Amino acid sequence: MDRVIDKTPHRIAAMFDAIAGRYDLLNHLLSGGLDWWWRARAARALRLTGDERVLDLCTGTADLAIALSRRGGGAARVVGVDFAARMLDQAAGKLRARGLCGRVSLVRADAMHVPLPVASVDAATIAFGIRNVEDPRRTLAELHRVVRPGGRIAILEFGMPTLPGLGPLYRWYFRCVLPRVGRLISRHDSAYAYLPASVGAFPSGAGFRELLDDAGFVDTAAVRMLLGVVYLYAATRGGRDGESGL
Numbered sequence: 345m346d347r348v349i350d351k352t353p354h355r356i357a358a359m360f361d362a363i364a365g366r367y368d369l370l371n372h373l374l375s376g377g378l379d380w381w382w383r384a385r386a387a388r389a390l391r392l393t394g395d396e397r398v399l400d401l402c403t404g405t406a407d408l409a410i411a412l413s414r415r416g417g418g419a420a421r422v423v424g425v426d427f428a429a430r431m432l433d434q435a436a437g438k439l440r441a442r443g444l445c446g447r448v449s450l451v452r453a454d455a456m457h458v459p460l461p462v463a464s465v466d467a468a469t470i471a472f473g474i475r476n477v478e479d480p481r482r483t484l485a486e487l488h489r490v491v492r493p494g495g496r497i498a499i500l501e502f503g504m505p506t507l508p509g510l511g512p513l514y515r516w517y518f519r520c521v522l523p524r525v526g527r528l529i530s531r532h533d534s535a536y537a538y539l540p541a542s543v544g545a546f547p548s549g550a551g552f553r554e555l556l557d558d559a560g561f562v563d564t565a566a567v568r569m570l571l572g573v574v575y576l577y578a579a580t581r582g583g584r585d586g587e588s589g590l
């Protein structure tokens with residue numbers, strides 16, 4: 345696990361606050377629009393029936409919370425948690441524009457201290473957030489605490505593609521092109537240099553599954569998407585009804 349990059353909560357929250365206004369534009373641009381599809385896959389991995397209450401941790405501008413609330417299926421209620429106030433402002437505007445304020449609520453809090461009771465949600469997601477958290481193990485323990493036994497979780501995070509030939513090309517894009525485009529559009533000096541640095545230092549594939557196993561999740565799976573550029577991790581919160589998991 346990375347010990348060099350400074351992930352203290354106030355620093356990470358300030359960085360996302362500073363780029364909040366351009367965050368969605370850059371997301372769609374730098375992923376070539378694939379981020380919609382990645383979030384839709386994560387939402388499907390929860391196998392929702394329409395009755396569930398779902399936590400979207402590190403919700404940011406709420407794109408995954410919105411995907412989780414799609415009409416026909418989807419979640420009955422979504423709680424989006426994030427500690428960056430300006431990201432939540434963007435999220436609130438999008439929810440109002442889509443008439444989703446009644447189904448999705450937003451809470452400003454740290455992912456290492458989720459303000460929800462034990463076993464209070466049926467499922468939970470994190471999209472591109474766990475890598476930014478100062479103590480990912482603590483956050484996974486929080487997920488385990490708040491998801492009911494038998495509930496599903498889905499986590500999206502970047503990886504590094506390993507295919508011969510593609511790896512160097514992608515690394516060049518990720519480490520040279522992306523930070524420059526990101527800096528130009530976000531007007532933030534370091535946020536888009538932090539992205540490849542933090543991805544390179546974070547466990548992916550089997551490494552991250554181990555963290556899920558350690559946190560007590562069962563049936564863990566890691567699905568490589570786009571040759572490993574992004575991973576979808578899915579798992580079930582084990583334990584019997586009535587067990588707190590703590």
Ligand SMILES: C[S@@+](CC[C@H](N)C(=O)[O-])C[C@H]1O[C@@H](n2cnc3c(N)ncnc32)[C@H](O)[C@@H]1O
Pocket residue numbers: 353356357360371401402403404405406407408425426427428431453454455456470471472473476477478
């Ligand atoms: C890369 S963005 C992802 C946002 C959104 N999930 C998406 O898919 O676009 C990461 C988000 O995680 C939030 N975040 C990072 N660490 C956090 C923490 N410890 N507690 C709460 N939110 C955190 C940031 O504020 C930011 O909004």
